[in-house]
Amino acid sequence: MQVAVFDLQGQQVGQIELADSVFGIQPHVPVMHQALVRQLANARAGTHDTKTRGEVRGGGRKPWRQKGTGRARQGSIRAPHWKGGGVVWGPHPRKYTKDMPKKMRRLAIRSVLSAKQRENQIVVVEGLSEIEPRTKAMKAVLSRLPLSDARSTIVVVDRPRDNVYRSAGNLENVKVLMAQYMNVRDGLKYERMILMREAVDEIHRLWAQEGQ
Template sequence: MEATLYNQAGEQIGSIALNESIFGIEPNVPVMHQYVVMQRANARLGTHNTRGRGEVSGSTKKLYRQKGTGRARQGSIRAPHRMGGGIAHGPHPRSYRLNMPKKMRRLAVRSALSAKLAANQIRFVDALTLEKPRTKDMVAFLKAHTLSGKTLIVIDQKNAQTGNVRLSANNLPDVQILLAHYLNVRDLLTCDTVVLPKAAVAVIESYLATDTASAQSEEV
């Protein structure tokens, strides 16, 4: 399959061949949902904590004698129902970490890419290079491609050229820079447009097409 290819100035210069097993599949919504749930769970710190009745300060002496006072029996000033007492069944530090098989994670990313392409929300560019880090140059690039809203720019690797791109986007709250190897469902679905240079497409296809090729070889 093919898609329109643009240059950095926003001019159409031809087309780019895409791997249909990555950009042309039927999106698997349940797997994408499971991926996002995993991401959100893994982002939780799990540092919440409460103190039980054995951890709060207070005397261990019985407040008053058991019988004969006409009042309800009380055993400790640190009981959960008393002001300043411990918390009963409160949260304690724990890990919320979830995991998914690698094949399911890659299927989720392929599904998200296919969904974005079907919605015409991916802009393929020949290259994205900036001579020096300037926010003005990044704004000019976005205007040339008529990109508005949240924009995700995927880069192939960290080097001097991509470093200028990352620094140029630092002051733009609606622009996010992401390495191709770190592509994930949450970032793809929360952005309005994905910018994919040819170099980033090559990196994405190098690791996302592996599972499909191996599965086909196993079937044969």
């Protein structure tokens, strides 16, 4: 499919071909959801921990004698029903990692890109590699490009671009991401997706392989 290419002034300067196998498929919503759940789960540290009654401090002595006090019998002040006592069925360190076949992960990425294109939320920009590394410069460019009223923007670059990172680093709801790190969460989180013209070729190289 052919889409417009814009310069840093927001003027259309040409067109570029986007591969239908990446930007034109029917989005697979269940796979996108599974990939998102996997990504969020894999980001969890799993270091949460609570102490059982055998790990909390104190409680080695019986608080009062078994009979004759008129009170309920107790064996330790660190039993779960005591203040400061151990926790029953509390969380302990564990792994939340989930597996997902490579082809499904790739399908999820293509589904996200296709969904963005279907909603006309993808903007291809030429000349972004030459942007001045200043917040003011990036802010001006974003305001000139289509969908300037978008709540959030993700800028996809082909390789590390220090000037692009520096120009967008202080802007709220703007993120710069390399094409090879494309993921479902960022693709769905940010409303507008700006692709450097050079990044389109990188995306095709990474995600448009036949039989994948």
